[in-house]
Amino acid sequence: MKAAVLHQYNESLSGDSFVRYGDVPDPKIESPTDVIVRIGGAGVCRTDLHVVEGLWRGKVDVELPYIMGHENAGWIEAVGSAVSGMKVGDPVICHPLVTSGHCLACRRGDDMHADGSRFPGINADGGYAEYLRTNQRSLIKLPSTLAPKDVAPYTDAGLTAYRAAKKASRHLLPGEYAVVIGAGGLGHIGIQVLAALCAAEIIVVDRADAALQLAKSCGAHHLVKADEQALERVLELTEGKGAQAVIDFVGEGEAISRGLAMTRNAGTYYVVGYGGRIELPSIDMITSEKSIVGNLVGTYAELVELMALADRGRVHLATREYALKDANQALLDLHHGRIQGRAVLVP
Template sequence: MKAAVLHRYDETLTAKEFVSFEDVVDPRLENPTDVIVRIGGAGVCRTDLHIVEGIWREKSSVNLPYIMGHENAGWVEELGKGVTGFKKGDPVICHPLVTSGHCLACRRGDDMHAEESVFPGINANGGYAQILLTGARSLIKLPKTLAPKDVAPYTDAGLTAYRAAKKASRHLLPGQYAVIIGAGGLGHIGIQVLKALCAAEIIVLDRAPGALELARGCGAHHVVKADGNEVEAVLSLTGGRGAEAVIDFVGEGDAIAKGLAMTRNAGFYYIVGYGGRIDIPTIDMITSEKTIVGNLVGTYAELVELMALADRGLVDLKTREYPLSAANDALHDLHHGRVPGRAVLVP
């Protein structure tokens, strides 16, 4: 099969080619619950750039060369002997984690903390290829309204945004405020999920005028250009007290300090983006009683819920398609901020 293969890290992200488009050996069924999926679309994620940088080399056991791509959807191609409920040709979206189902975390539905798991595209070969090896427990059948290439990024970007927005929606009431920092690939989904799940007023921050325009189209009630005065702007919109919930899809640079400053006392700051550090004096944590919440992708059940919203037209994923052979173009466009929404590789 053809695949876009990572052979070496590039800490500065300055190489002309991050991956090599080449022929590789097809994956094969190894266990009774394995499934081969023919890729219809593979999302290109900022995490892939972090992988290229080498940030994940100590977090995963993968050895180069290997195939990135952890946002995958397609059609069932081949089934292990123990797989039931699916047949060849079924359109599916793949939860990003392949779990055994045996550990306590699995049985509680806490997929992201399973003790026995494989994460294609992170610590095993992923979907920047024509076919993918995954597991039956990861598959969700797609309704006829959704095509694989249109939904692939939901498996990480969408699922991560959904999980954070769902957490926030549980305590947001009408008349309260939610701030979303970053209206890109994750943020534009988070806006729509919040709008679908709660009645809070949504304020969106971004540096790019195009992203703010996208945010308005996704349902933001207020947009604020991140030009250095965004904290003051948010405080003005919220009567000087800040927002009950802040979801930070950036997680680096000055976004963290500003996000915490926008969170009102007893409010919740949800950190999704990464690369920076949270530094807050303990006395401030005590006196403000703010809650800081980490978010790691999401569960199988949450991906099912997100597909239900997409099927009903309540969430729409903005994508730009690239042929698999143009994976480097997609990665460079993402790195330089030229992708509105999400990039998707189509074999």
């Protein structure tokens, strides 16, 4: 099969080629519960750039060369002997983690923390290819309204945004405020989820005018340019007290300190983006009673819920398609901020 393969790390993200497009062996059924998926779309994520940078070297055990791509959807191509209820040709979306279902975390539905899990595209070969090996437990059948290439990025970008927005929505009441920092590939989904699940006033902060306009179309009530006056404007909108919930889809640079400052006393700062550091005196935590909550992808059940919202037209994913052979161009466009929404590779 054809695949775009990572052969070496590039810590500075320099040059114009990160992966090599060429022939690699087809994945094979290795376990009775395995499923081979013919890829219809593979999302291009900022995490992929972090993988290229080598940021994940100390977090996962993976040897180069390998195939990135952890946001995948397509059609079933082959099934193991123990697979039931699914057949060749079924359109499916892949939960990003491949788990056994037997450990305690699995039984509690806490897929992200399962023992011995496999994460295609992170610690195993992923979907920047024509075919992907996963298992039945990770697959969700798609309704006829949703095409694989249109929903592939929901499996990480959408699911992560959904998980954070769902957590926030459970504590947001009408008349309260939610701030979303970053209206890009994740943020524009998070805005729609907040609008679908709660009645809070949604304030969106981003440095790009195009992203702010996208946020407006997604249901944002207030738009704030991410400049030196951003904190002041958010405080003006929130009666000088800050928001009950701040969801930070950037997680680096000044976004962290500003996000915490935008969080009201006894409010919650949800960090989704990463790459920076959270530094806060313990006395400030005590006197403000703010909560800081991390968010890692989402559960299988939450992906089912997100697909239900997509099926009903309550969330829409802005995508830009690239041919698989043009994976380097997609990565470069993402790196240089030329993509509105999400990039998707289509074999």
